[in-house]
Amino acid sequence: xxxxxxxxxxxxxxxxxxxxxxxxxxxxxxxxxxxxxxxxxxxxxxxxxxxxxxxxxxxxxxxxxxxxxxxxxxxxxxxxxxxxxxxxxxxxxxxxxxxxxxxxxxxxxxxxxxxxxxxxxxxxxxxxxxxxxxxxxxxxxxxxxxxxxxxxxxxxxxxxxxxxxxxxxxxxxxxxxxxxxxxxxxxxxxxxxxxxxxxxxxxxxxxxxxxxxxxxxxxxxxxxxxxxxxxxxxxxxxxxxxxxxxxxxxxxxxxxxxxxxxxxxxxxxxxxxxxxxxxxxxxxxxxxxxxxxxxxxxxxxxxxxxxxxxxxxxxxxxxxxxxxxxxxxxxx
Numbered sequence: 196x197x198x199x200x201x202x203x204x205x206x207x208x209x210x211x212x213x214x215x216x217x218x219x220x221x222x223x224x225x226x227x228x229x230x231x232x233x234x235x236x237x238x239x240x241x242x243x244x245x246x247x248x249x250x251x252x253x254x255x256x257x258x259x260x261x262x263x264x265x266x267x268x269x270x271x272x273x274x275x276x277x278x279x280x281x282x283x284x285x286x287x288x289x290x291x292x293x294x295x296x297x298x299x300x301x302x303x304x305x306x307x308x309x310x311x312x313x314x315x316x317x318x319x320x321x322x323x324x325x326x327x328x329x330x331x332x333x334x335x336x337x338x339x340x341x342x343x344x345x346x347x348x349x350x351x352x353x354x355x356x357x358x359x360x361x362x363x364x365x366x367x368x369x370x371x372x373x374x375x376x377x378x379x380x381x382x383x384x385x386x387x388x389x390x391x392x393x394x395x396x397x398x399x400x401x402x403x404x405x406x407x408x409x410x411x412x413x414x415x416x417x418x419x420x421x422x423x424x425x426x427x428x429x430x431x432x433x434x435x436x437x438x439x440x441x442x443x444x445x446x447x448x449x450x451x452x453x454x455x456x457x458x459x460x461x462x463x464x465x466x467x468x469x470x471x472x473x474x475x476x477x478x479x480x481x482x483x484x485x486x487x488x489x490x491x492x493x494x495x496x497x498x499x500x501x502x503x504x505x506x507x508x509x510x511x512x513x514x515x516x517x518x519x520x521x522x523x524x525x526x527x
Contacts, residue, residue, distance in 0.1 A: 198237050198268060201230060203369055207357030208234045212241075215299075215328040220351040222305060222331030224358040229369050231332045232260040235301045238330060239273035248297035248327075249276045250284070250317070252307050260303075281307060284316035292323050300324065305331035306346045309338045317350075362418035367425055381430055384415040388437055398438040399446070416440075450475065451482045452502055459506040483508070 200208055207223045211234065214221035225231040239247050251257040257280075261272055277295050279287075300320070302308060308317045321329065329351070336347035336355075347355055359369065368380050387410050392398050404413035419426065419434065420441055426434075440446045454473040459465055467480045486503060489495045490510045495503075503510070 198233065198240050200233055200237055201369075203357075203359065203367070204230055204234050204237075207231070208237050211330060211356035212238070214354050214356045215330060218352075218354050219326070219328050220331075220354045221329075221356040222333070222336070222347050222351045222354065223356055224333055224336055224347065226359060226361045226364045226369075227334045229359065229364055230263075231334075232303065233264065235303070235330060235332055236260075236264050236273055238299060238301070239275055242298065243275060245275060245298035246296055247273070247276050247299045247301055248295050248320075249278050249301045249303065250281055250320075251278070251303040253280055256303070281310075281313040281317065284320060285312060287316075289323070292320060297324060297327050300327050300329045302329060302331045302350065303333075305333045305350055306335055306338055308350060309341055309344050309346050362414070363422055363425070365415075366418050366422045383410070384412070384419070385430075385433060385437075387412045388416065388434075388439075392437050398440055448499065451477065451479070452499075454479055455483065455508075456506050465506065465508060487511075 203225070207225065211221040211223055223231055223234055235247075235249065249257070251260075257278055265272060277297065302317070308314050321327075331347070331351055333346075336345050338344040338346065347353060359367075363369075365380055387406050388398060388400070391400060391404075391406075391412060398416070400413050400416045402413040402417050404411075406412050416439075420439070420443075423431065423441060451473070454475075455465065458467060458471075458479060465483060467483060469478075469480050471479050473479050486495065486499075486508065487510060490500065490503075500510075
């Protein structure tokens with residue numbers, strides 16, 4: 196039997212094996228449904244003469260993992276695992292612990308080890324076998340309701356062999372049904388974005404925007420923007436065609452510049468009233484002052500400076516005595 200891991204798990208496994216050999220501790224943080232248990236089973240396969248002590252929150256979880264393994268491996272089940280739930284550790288004697296004689300320890304859903312009772316007996320086990328390599332698997336390392344404790348730090352000294360966020364998994368289509376999930380996930384989000392652009396005229400989607408059918412388009416857009424380098428060329432081209440905003444600060448600058456340019460063409464100058472707001476609700480007056488400060492601090496790009504010169508923007512303030520009857524910006 197030779198297990199064939201999917202690309203993301205194969206990379207995680209190789210990184211974990213290297214880290215275990217060098218540091219004795221390694222953890223993998225991948226979302227639920229991405230097959231991370233197979234990383235532990237691969238360790239069992241590659242070390243058939245070694246004993247792997249596998250700890251899990253429940254018998255049911257471990258049984259389900261074995262069933263999934265058997266489904267994709269022609270019924271193969273590793274025979275070198277000594278299994279225990281975290282709760283069962285509390286009922287074992289020191290002799291029971293020693294009889295395990297593990298060569299590796301796998302802590303499944305290791306963030307659960309932060310619980311008082313479970314954590315106490317896990318520490319007891321690790322104390323009895325201080326030189327045994329420990330592999331951790333979990334969807335998260337953070338105990339959000341326990342002062343944000345980071346169990347990757349507490350148990351593995353921060354040795355994270357691989358970490359994939361839920362957003363990245365969605366974008367990459369990582370899940371148990373790898374053949375179609377990525378395409379389906381992208382096509383679904385793309386269809387929602389296309390409808391949004393048709394209705395609003397642009398792809399400037401708020402992160403909080405939720406479609407009528409409950410699809411969180413704002414989150415989808417943010418994830419795809421952040422993970423652009425992991426998209427296929429075809430996907431990038433399709434999103435570009437919809438006007439996908441990859442660089443938000445640059446887009447926002449360009450948008451405000453266009454409003455400034457329109458004002459200049461209409462009024463012949465940039466003497467903008469202090470209360471003047473553009474259609475997106477932002478103050479053009481404040482934006483112009485911000486550009487002057489950025490210029491003085493050397494924070495404007497060469498391209499931005501050249502564009503501002505085209506609309507006679509004053510990079511240095513012209514201090515004038517302000518008329519009590521004037522509500523125009525001073526100095527623009």
